[in-house]
Amino acid sequence: MISLCSFAQQPNIAKLTPLPADSVVKATQDTVKESRRARKRREELEAKAKEPIIFKDSTRLAIEAKTTKAWKRSALVPGWGQKTNGGLWWIKVPLIYGGLATTVVVFDFNNRYYKELLEELAFRTEFPNASYQNPDYQYASTQGLISAKDYARRNRDLMVLLTVGVYGLNIVEAYVDSMLKYRWNIGQKMGVKVTPTWMYAPNGTLAYTKLPVMGAKITLQLK
Structure with a gap:
């Protein structure tokens, strides 16, 4: 005698296990966050598309090229931008180079004076029994030489700053003169x-x- 038995299939517990609440919340937050980013990006693109497009004509581009050309040339060679702008460049260029030459000469003088004082002070420190090394400083005290050395060093450093200032003023003057000449036209006649x-x-x-x-x-x- 044959008997048949049937068994019901057990449900797959692994498939029916619900997701943790934290995972659902995190997935929802990621979706909302991504949508906010997409919306913000879309709004930025729409705002940029609504901005008017300004086309510069050839005259304006030529004027801008002239104003930038002057200060760039002065940055390469002092006085070149003033020559480009025209006008009273024959007065400005000698003033620029006169200022640069003055600062260089004064820097060289103070630098040589500073080195002489250092040598004299080093000699007096190494040989305390000797009175002096350089005859020019035979009547000078050690404290006086230290004060003179500090004074020469300050003047030397100041000349470096003045040289940079004259060079920068040369660039600024070329730029301002070009702006007044080509962009800010207030008229040729004034009475x-x-x-x-x-x-x-x-x-x-x-x-x-x-x-x-x-x-x-x-x-x-x-x-």
Whole structure:
């Protein structure tokens, strides 16, 4: 005799196990966060697309090229930008090189003076019994030499700063002059007109008269 038995299939416990609550919350937050990023990116692209596109004509580009050319040339060679701008460049260029030459000469003088004082102080420190090494400093005290040495060093360092300042002023002047010449046009003619006029006296000694007094009116004309 044959008997048949059937068994019901056991459910897959691993497949039916629910996800932890933390994983669901994290996945939801990542989805929301990503959507916020996408929305922010989309808004930025839309705002950028709405901005008007400004096309510069050839005249404006040529003017901008002239203004940048002047200061760049002065940065390469002092005075070159002033020559490019024209005008009173024949006065500006000698002033620039005169200032640079002055600072270099004064720097060299103070540097040599500083080194001489250092040598004299080093000699007196090494040979305390000897009075001096350089005859020019035979009557100078050690403390006086130290003060003179510090003074020469300060002047030498100051000349370095002044040299950089003259060089930077050369670049700034070339840039400002080019801007005034090519961009900020206030007219080629400027006139001053002086005309007589009647004015009432201010509160003071003549206020009791209540009569106008003679004056002058100055008019500045820009054409």
